[in-house]
Every structure is written in C-alpha cells, then in structure tokens.
Amino acid sequence: MKKKKWLLHFALAVIACIILLPCLFLLGSKLGSSGMEDAEVYYLVSANNSLKEVRESVAQETEPSNMAFYLLERMKEDPKKDGMVTAVPAEVEFLSVRLEDKKAIVDVSAPYLALESAEEVICRSAIVWTVTSLEMVDDVELTVEGRPLRNQQGEEIGSMNRENVRIDGNVPAETTEYAILKLYFTNADGTDFQVEDRVVEVNANQAREKTILEQLIAGPLEKGYYPTISADTKIRDVTTTKDGICYVNLSQDFLTKSVAANINEVVTVYSIVNSLCELEEVDKVQFLMEGEKIEDYKGVLDFSTPFTAVESLQTIRLQNQK
Structure with missing residues (x-):
C-alpha cells in the first residue's frame, strides 16, 4: 500500500515537472534578459x-x-x-x-x-x-x-x-568638408576684437579665404560680439599668391556703407586682415575696390600697400594712418 502511494506521488511529481519546466524556462529567459x-x-x-x-x-x-x-x-x-x-x-x-x-x-x-x-x-x-x-x-x-x-x-x-x-x-x-574658422569681430564700443571660433561646412572647391569673408559679412553668432562689415558688401574676388599676399576685391559698398556709427575704420579693416591671416598660406592682405587699388580707406588708412595681422587694436601704431 505504501509502495502504491509512493509511486502515485512520484508520478504526480513527474507530471508537475513536465508542466512547470517550460514555464520556469520562459521565466528564466525573461529574468536573464531583463535589464x-x-x-x-x-x-x-x-x-x-x-x-x-x-x-x-x-x-x-x-x-x-x-x-x-x-x-x-x-x-x-x-x-x-x-x-x-x-x-x-x-x-x-x-x-x-x-x-x-x-x-x-x-x-x-x-x-x-x-x-x-x-x-x-x-x-x-x-x-x-x-x-x-x-x-x-x-x-x-x-x-x-x-x-x-x-x-x-x-x-x-x-x-x-x-x-x-x-x-x-x-x-x-557636391564636395564638402568642415573647418574651424577664427573670425575677428568687435566689442560693443568698437575698441577691440572679439574672436569667434566657428565650425562651418565649406565647399572644398571654394577658396577658404572667400568663405572667411562670407562669414564675416554674415556677422557674429556669439552674444556680445558685433559685426565689423556692412552686410551690403559684396565679394568680387579673393586670391592668394605664392608669396602669401591675399588680394581682397570688394564692392564699392565697403567704402560707402558702415555697419554702425561706433565701429571705426581700423576695426573694420583689421577684422578682415586678422581673420584671413589665420590661414597658414596668408601673410598679408591687399585691398582692392571694384578691381582697382586705391590710395586710402575713407581718408584714414593707407590702402596702397598690404596689411599684416596685429595682436590687438591697442597695439596698432599710427604708421598706417594718414
């Protein structure tokens, strides 16, 4: 009698295992994959x-x-x-x-x-x-x-x-690439530079010098930075020679239109010069207006010879001024 009970219990245990094992397996897989x-x-x-x-x-x-x-x-x-x-x-x-x-x-x-x-x-x-x-x-x-x-x-x-x-x-x-440009803008009172590092997508077939000029004309993106060039200024051409002189040919608007009353001529000119001279291939910048070299810029700066970059507007001596 005891033997029959033992066999019955054993059979019930086997049946329970058969029923429960798949459930335990599913539960285990869920627990294993949780997290x-x-x-x-x-x-x-x-x-x-x-x-x-x-x-x-x-x-x-x-x-x-x-x-x-x-x-x-x-x-x-x-x-x-x-x-x-x-x-x-x-x-x-x-x-x-x-x-x-x-x-x-x-x-x-x-x-x-x-x-x-x-x-x-x-x-x-x-x-x-x-x-x-x-x-x-x-x-x-x-x-x-x-x-x-x-x-x-x-x-x-x-x-x-x-x-x-x-x-x-x-x-x-279209062939494009990215570059970090160092652009020179100005502070609120127009007395010195505010330098903005800007990551831009550039066309590899376009001169980097032209991209810099385009970004300067577009103006700053940082708060507290102010533009130095009139948005009406147009780029006629820009070319850098083997001896490191970058010829910047701009429209007449550069002469006739100002970006703001407190932005003086020195800031405008050197924002371009310093920005372009950040390029390894550019040592000096020569300005042209509508393809022609002019003697001076608004009667203040000598435009007959190329400009070199300066560390600060405060360091500019008067040798370039008339």
Missing part, C-alpha cells in the same frame, strides 16, 4: 559603400547617455564580419554624449573636420543610425569639441535622424 536593451551598431560594407547593422545588447543603466556612449565605442571596434569594417576613422574620438529629451548630442574630436567628403558622410550616417537604434533616442546632433557644425551660411546643421540621413552607397555629388 538589457536590443540595439544596433552600424559598420561600413566596403564593397558598396553602404552601412549594415550588427545586433548588440546594451545593459540598461540609470544614465542613458552611457548606453549611447557604449554603442559609439563599439563602432570603433572590428566587427569581425567578412566585408565589414568600422565606419569611424581611427583618428576620430568620441568625447562625450549627453541627452536632451530624446536627442543625443555627440561631441567628437577635431580630426573629424579633416575627413574627406565621402568618408565624413559615411561616418556621420553610421553615428546617427547607431545611436537612434536606442529606444530613448530619436535625433542626433554632432558637435566638434563643443562647437556645433555649421553650413556655409553659418547655420547650425542641427538635429539628424533616420529620415534625413541615408545609409546606402549614394554619397552627395
């Missing part, structure tokens, strides 16, 4: 210049930006898959990530600005698609050592997402 989020890391398929994802599990953290930074660091590693390589050049470093609502602001190192056009497009696209694979991120904004990327008009590139960034092999036909 993880599925994401994607995008790599370059070198055969066709397209991007392809590799699945990645990311530990959910109290600081979501750490999850995004982890994925970015994974982008720089070898995907260990045939035909796939990292889309982030070795010289580019990820400095930080911060989240504002559902936008990730990714700060990269300065070598990013030296990437060739196609390389930059691929790298940027891979970053956007990788970071937006996280549920808490819809948009990505890139900055370079804390400064936002800007286009040729001085406008911030701003937010990017999966709708406006492509991951196929089509690279835009």
Whole structure:
C-alpha cells in the first residue's frame, strides 16, 4: 500500500515537472534578459559603400547617455564580419554624449573636420543610425569639441535622424568638408576684437579665404560680439599668391556703407586682415575696390600697400594712418 502511494506521488511529481519546466524556462529567459536593451551598431560594407547593422545588447543603466556612449565605442571596434569594417576613422574620438529629451548630442574630436567628403558622410550616417537604434533616442546632433557644425551660411546643421540621413552607397555629388574658422569681430564700443571660433561646412572647391569673408559679412553668432562689415558688401574676388599676399576685391559698398556709427575704420579693416591671416598660406592682405587699388580707406588708412595681422587694436601704431 505504501509502495502504491509512493509511486502515485512520484508520478504526480513527474507530471508537475513536465508542466512547470517550460514555464520556469520562459521565466528564466525573461529574468536573464531583463535589464538589457536590443540595439544596433552600424559598420561600413566596403564593397558598396553602404552601412549594415550588427545586433548588440546594451545593459540598461540609470544614465542613458552611457548606453549611447557604449554603442559609439563599439563602432570603433572590428566587427569581425567578412566585408565589414568600422565606419569611424581611427583618428576620430568620441568625447562625450549627453541627452536632451530624446536627442543625443555627440561631441567628437577635431580630426573629424579633416575627413574627406565621402568618408565624413559615411561616418556621420553610421553615428546617427547607431545611436537612434536606442529606444530613448530619436535625433542626433554632432558637435566638434563643443562647437556645433555649421553650413556655409553659418547655420547650425542641427538635429539628424533616420529620415534625413541615408545609409546606402549614394554619397552627395557636391564636395564638402568642415573647418574651424577664427573670425575677428568687435566689442560693443568698437575698441577691440572679439574672436569667434566657428565650425562651418565649406565647399572644398571654394577658396577658404572667400568663405572667411562670407562669414564675416554674415556677422557674429556669439552674444556680445558685433559685426565689423556692412552686410551690403559684396565679394568680387579673393586670391592668394605664392608669396602669401591675399588680394581682397570688394564692392564699392565697403567704402560707402558702415555697419554702425561706433565701429571705426581700423576695426573694420583689421577684422578682415586678422581673420584671413589665420590661414597658414596668408601673410598679408591687399585691398582692392571694384578691381582697382586705391590710395586710402575713407581718408584714414593707407590702402596702397598690404596689411599684416596685429595682436590687438591697442597695439596698432599710427604708421598706417594718414
């Protein structure tokens, strides 16, 4: 009798195990996967210049930006898959990530600005698609050592997402790159310089000198900085010779129109000179008006010879003044 009871209990235990084991297995798998989020890391398929994802599990953290930074660091590693390589050049470093609502602001190192056009497009696209694979991120904004990327008009590139960034092999036909320009504006009373470091998207086929002049005419972006050149001024031509003299040919508006009453002629001229002389190939600046050399600028500065950069307006001596 006892033997029958024992067999009955054993049979019931076996049946219970058969019923409960699948449930325990499912529960265990759920517990094992809790605290993880599925994401994607995008790599370059070198055969066709397209991007392809590799699945990645990311530990959910109290600081979501750490999850995004982890994925970015994974982008720089070898995907260990045939035909796939990292889309982030070795010289580019990820400095930080911060989240504002559902936008990730990714700060990269300065070598990013030296990437060739196609390389930059691929790298940027891979970053956007990788970071937006996280549920808490819809948009990505890139900055370079804390400064936002800007286009040729001085406008911030701003937010990017999966709708406006492509991951196929089509690279835009126009050749563009990024650069940090050092632009000289002025303070409120027009007595000295205010220097703005501006990251801009530039056309590689356009002289960097012209881009600098365009940005100066567009005016400053920083608060407390003031323009030095009338917005009506037009650039007729700009050319730098092998001996380092940059010839700046401007419209008559440069002579006839002023940006503000308190901005004197010295500030206007040297804001251009100093900005252009930040370029390695420019040592001096010679002004032309409508293609012609003139003797003086508004009867104040001698325009017959080239100008060199100065450290401060306070250091300018009167040898250039009449």
